[in-house]
Amino acid sequence: MEVATMQNINFVKFSELYNWSVQYLLDDQFSYNKDFPLVAIGKFLKRNKTNILIENDKTYKRVTIKTNKGGVFLRDVVKGDKIGTKKQFKVKSGQFIVSKIDARNGAFGVVTNEVDGAIITGNFWTFDVDYNLINPHYLSLITTTPEFIRFCEKSSTGTTNRHYLQQDLFLEVQIPLPPLNAVNAIKQGLSTAITQEKLVADYNQKIKQAKQAEKNAISKEAEIQTYLLNELGVKSTLTVSSKGLRFVKFKDIDDWSSKQTDPNNLLFSSKFVNKKIKEIAEVNPPTSFSKLDKDLEASFIPMTNISDVDGEVKLYSPGKVSLSSGYTKFQDGDLLWARITPCMQNGKSAIVQGMQNGIGYGSTEYHRIRTESKVLTKYIHLLLRNDMVLNSAKNYFTGSSGQQRVPKSFLENLSIPIPPELIMENIINTIYQKRGEIKLENKLSEELKKQAIIDFENIIFNTQAE
Template structure:
């Protein structure tokens, strides 16, 4: 859309005027690369409204569109009698689909073979695509760029929580349209070599590499699990949901819960003696700031400051003793272990160290573990982030479904292998090295994802210095 500016007066060609909103005209001027012809989306998309009446007794596929170009996926398969809206529409593979509610969040995509024949409500739009003009995957990339998302935000109307994209504005927006492929580029006499097919392929290649890096990180995490259990001689096959008769020695009973067996045998070692954590560490020891000055600085560590990926404190925020009332208090060297769902299952735990004045405070949803040995604390951290322990802890949840917590007794009674300190240190160092490799893989994945988007935008949009 071309706009000429004369001091406080803006001019726009009448042929390009498709919204009478002054704010729209001033705010939504796309900086597309002028090397490519601009074509209205409505030139290659045609709304498809294939109606269907939902029948009880039959089953239907339903879809979901992930935001930010996340793709179109099968949401579920439901029986007709469980579907309230009886008048819906069907979609087919290759169509372009839009969520008119989440368009401002980049909910666009191409219908896949997996969801071919699925049903959608009127909150979705489906379009037939003119494949002679556009690659629908190229359109998906265009519609999830920041500039296009801003357009969708401005062109969505409704209440705060239910903003609907206006179809006429969507179809009238012009986007740059490079040739479909090399053959079309030659026909059109465009020597740049930039085609929709090439742009999509380059984007997909980087995303594929990003996904591979992410998978490498997941595989290395699984290697850590296997390595740790093998080194400790743990061959636990006990399921927290196992059925049948189970036995426990009377001297090992701490309470009358049938779950108690798990904490005794979960990490049973064939190499080393086992001890319960309460025998080697303090769980939630008393930590008081009452004798400290209110003006004394301390570190503030809310749950969000702990990485569930790396098991480390991402940020030591600055606080004061005077602000610590009502929070959990801790000291340098303490191990913080999230006790509440879903933070516990996600592995949110970290050893705090280097805090301001050696003290800190944070979420009331931490269990704190304190030992007299840095090596032992690090060793406990490894064990308590192990999936075998995290999955077992879920069966000990107390409280309502939305606020379930692992009780202190689970940690106290968890029996763990106790190898010599030198063995602990070797395990810690080996796993630390593996986790550094995982960090590099995750960093590479994020870099490639960002690069894929930036490379596409650098071609489609004008350089920032223009």
């Protein structure tokens, strides 16, 4: 007869038992840095209930808390007569605010000056913060970590779709709390190497470097815009004056809207021949898969697969001819250009290349441009991502405000400079090189942001040891 072992039995001190959920107890296995004391959240957060009765003739600021640790922002400013719930609560700058419904999804943060004095309903909780114990920036940082999200998940109960944060459980959860600063560390007989102040400073330094990389990328993008127009002899007209008279030849009128910029003059070059795109390329050429085997593999490229930052396809998803019905169809070498707002304004366009069997399908919101020359296609792509073109295209929108689209005629009638192919190639190579530099700057920015959080978590939770 086998002797029963106790290897699967967990023992918990009664004094530490503040949630009788088995899952809660089994999940409560965090790897903390043992150099820091564990302090219950309730030691530095105290519930504040500043009641306010909404008056119809007064104006109020309302708060929104974005999930996924998005932070606290101003939702809107409305008159009291538009607010249904009359009994609400008032918040002030520096407080910690939590959505009791979406806390497990990262809906919490520190109240900013922008929303100071705003109102919230009973679905939100406000806490005063003892900043003698915790640095406000450290509090903001620690709430961005996966461990803090787990705290909120563990402290929430309810049905699948409506998990409510339990205040008592939440306030009893313990988090690692280094000394506030070097002075406090010395008073507590602890090392001054790691303090809340130092952790925040190290984090901010990396974020500062990340923001500088972003600025570098933006600056290089501006250089591309200027370089392209200068090389082509095109004058920049990013804003169109509505004052005075503007004369357009009758033969050049493609649309009667007074807001529209003359497509013949938008990119007019004083150095090279100018031609409409429809004279040198096909816009939305017929593309049929009807004669192809239904099981033939193809590439699927929904709008989300195209980067509006790089102007490239991020992912060629697997697909089949049999699944292409109802989608826009295209072939290798085609230029896809988003025609719908806001994708168009964001520059979401790309040249597709290397698709399965040279064919693909995707969003019905693509315009397609096809030429016989790879050089010409790349050149047109660069022009169509220029801010002047994107800004002008907005004036040609058709449809309702939420579903506005640029018509095919805008692309067909857009006149562009046509330099000799060697000059085109030189322009393309120069801009592609600069775009490569932009990619590196953006990549550096993202890596620095990630590393800032990773370094913070490694120190606080010993995650590097896991």
